[in-house]
Amino acid sequence: MLITRLELENWKSYDRATIEFREGTNAIIGPNGAGKSSLIEAVGFVLFNHRSSSLAQCLREGTESGRVVVDIVSSFDEREYEVERSFNSRTTTRYRVLDTELGGAAIADTNE
Numbered sequence: 001m002l003i004t005r006l007e008l009e010n011w012k013s014y015d016r017a018t019i020e021f022r023e024g025t026n027a028i029i030g031p032n033g034a035g036k037s038s039l040i041e042a043v044g045f046v047l048f049n050h051r052s053s054s055l056a057q058c059l060r061e062g063t064e065s066g067r068v069v070v071d072i073v074s075s076f077d078e079r080e081y082e083v084e085r086s087f088n089s090r091t092t093t094r095y096r097v098l099d100t101e102l103g104g105a106a107i108a109d110t111n112e
Helices: 036-048
Strands: 002-011 014-020 065-073 080-088 092-099 105-111
Touching (some): 002 036, 036 080
Antiparallel strands (some): 002 014, 002 065, 080 092
């Protein structure tokens, strides 16, 4: 799997951010407390349902909901997918997988 883009909205210290990744090795650098680990945690949250803190602690302070989107190229079928997870302090409110090569057709869309 190749991660090509990460989009954050109200995730930890990030208000809004979009990070583009290139093929090959990418480095995430910055001073302590800049949010480097938060980027890795966001990917784990969306793709693997992994998080090291509660959903409330994942939300940017003072906000009620957040959203993380990860664009990938699958190593299984070499297609491009967009995986989105929206959440509030208690639960995931939406989990969606889009096939971008089919014009953004949803192949999974769960609203809880």
